[in-house]
Amino acid sequence: MRTDHDVAVIGAGPIGCAAAIAFAQRGETVLLLEANPRAAERFAGEWIHPSGVKILEKLGLGGLAAFTENGPRRGFVAHPGDGADPIVLSYPDGMTGVSFEHHKLVDELRRRAVSMPEIDYVAPAKLSKLEPVPVYMDGDTGAEVAINAKRIVAADGRRSGTRRLLGLPDGSVGISFMAGIVLADVELPVEGYGHVLSGLAGPILSYRIGADQVRLCLDVPASATELRRDTDALYAAVAPALPAPMAKALAVSLKTRKPAWMETRFQTRTAYGRGNVALVGDAVGCTHPLTAVGISLGLKDVEALLDITDAADYARRQKARARVPEMLSNALYQVFSDPRYDARAIRQSMFDTWRTSAAERRRTMALLAATDVRGSTFATSFFRIGFRAARKTVGAEMREGHWSRTRQTLARFASWSTWPIAGLLPGYRKIPAHLKAAGH
Numbered sequence: 001m002r003t004d005h006d007v008a009v010i011g012a013g014p015i016g017c018a019a020a021i022a023f024a025q026r027g028e029t030v031l032l033l034e035a036n037p038r039a040a041e042r043f044a045g046e047w048i049h050p051s052g053v054k055i056l057e058k059l060g061l062g063g064l065a066a067f068t069e070n071g072p073r074r075g076f077v078a079h080p081g082d083g084a085d086p087i088v089l090s091y092p093d094g095m096t097g098v099s100f101e102h103h104k105l106v107d108e109l110r111r112r113a114v115s116m117p118e119i120d121y122v123a124p125a126k127l128s129k130l131e132p133v134p135v136y137m138d139g140d141t142g143a144e145v146a147i148n149a150k151r152i153v154a155a156d157g158r159r160s161g162t163r164r165l166l167g168l169p170d171g172s173v174g175i176s177f178m179a180g181i182v183l184a185d186v187e188l189p190v191e192g193y194g195h196v197l198s199g200l201a202g203p204i205l206s207y208r209i210g211a212d213q214v215r216l217c218l219d220v221p222a223s224a225t226e227l228r229r230d231t232d233a234l235y236a237a238v239a240p241a242l243p244a245p246m247a248k249a250l251a252v253s254l255k256t257r258k259p260a261w262m263e264t265r266f267q268t269r270t271a272y273g274r275g276n277v278a279l280v281g282d283a284v285g286c287t288h289p290l291t292a293v294g295i296s297l298g299l300k301d302v303e304a305l306l307d308i309t310d311a312a313d314y315a316r317r318q319k320a321r322a323r324v325p326e327m328l329s330n331a332l333y334q335v336f337s338d339p340r341y342d343a344r345a346i347r348q349s350m351f352d353t354w355r356t357s358a359a360e361r362r363r364t365m366a367l368l369a370a371t372d373v374r375g376s377t378f379a380t381s382f383f384r385i386g387f388r389a390a391r392k393t394v395g396a397e398m399r400e401g402h403w404s405r406t407r408q409t410l411a412r413f414a415s416w417s418t419w420p421i422a423g424l425l426p427g428y429r430k431i432p433a434h435l436k437a438a439g440h
Helices: 014-025 037-041 050-058 102-114 161-165 225-229 231-241 244-256 294-307 311-337 341-356 358-368 375-399 403-416 418-424
Strands: 004-010 030-033 075-079 087-090 119-122 125-129 135-138 144-146 148-154 173-184 194-198 203-210 213-221 260-266 277-279
Touching (some): 014 102, 014 119, 030 125, 050 294, 075 358, 087 341, 102 119, 173 244, 203 311, 213 231, 213 244, 225 231, 294 311, 311 358, 311 375, 341 358, 358 375, 375 403, 403 418
Parallel strands (some): 004 030, 075 194, 148 277
Antiparallel strands (some): 075 087, 135 144, 173 213, 173 260, 194 203, 203 213
């Protein structure tokens, strides 16, 4: 194995492998390190939006079997849970995304990376020092090995050891817990789409990960410990929100295997590295997985690194590109999970607006696909939905003569008005109060 490399990539998950392959395709030599090769078996990101798919296609990775066996994903279907028909939200202009089982994608990308002569893959190997010189520890021998590389790209996840070695604060905060459950031999209400449902405990996301397998992602509040311990209680809280065939498949699955639980966390994407060390993917920051934007943002980081060598320019570009997807994720999660009446009114207004406006459906999906990252688009969308909710709610209370409640309601909706305002202020990042932690 070479002792000198152009680039060292820390972490061989989907973003790390994509980065290694991208640099190798440019003729650069790459050292690819993975601390825990079995980490890919965990429940993790399984959806890539059209913006991420486009980047993979540029890298010659669009035809991976993990993608092609499931076919393209055309968008999402929202299930309001009010007895009305589901709302189909298609990606604009015929764009498509992909869904897959996480470990299948990682396995395939690692095989592709290892097969390239420009890449030296070492596992298990953990970055242990950055100063005075970068060093990794060989997990098999225990030996410390110096890293001689011009650039270091850290793709080592939301608990990034590289971030810690750089002295960057961990300002992440827990949001909730999410159960990953595999349903066998069940049809989705609309195939070719992901599905978002409003559950009794929290929002539900479902999508196909194989010819005969569907992933069910169940979000529950951190305080609902009984739902994480008792599968009967979990089923009782979730099944009423599901179509009958999926509820039946869930009952079968819970009898044969335990859910794979993960903590969902938020960390704003503001720190992108230092010196010759660049952070990518979840090592930069992470949002709730409801909008499934994590891998797509990580691929955008990789794309930027290929074009930009200056660390400050990289940070400025990516802060601007990630601001709106991050706010969209936070806003949608708050709308879907907050049980208060104002959030419910916003949610119902969102459903009503999607039902009646093709332009709004297109605008929403361009934001979700991360093909439109303009703050003005986000502000326009959120203002229309919020104004409609406030007008309907306040109007009803005024007609009923509830004047004291009307003042309270206006105050509640005024707090939601900061979302579109944030969209119009370049550089401003709207973070809900419950997601704020030291270091943000």
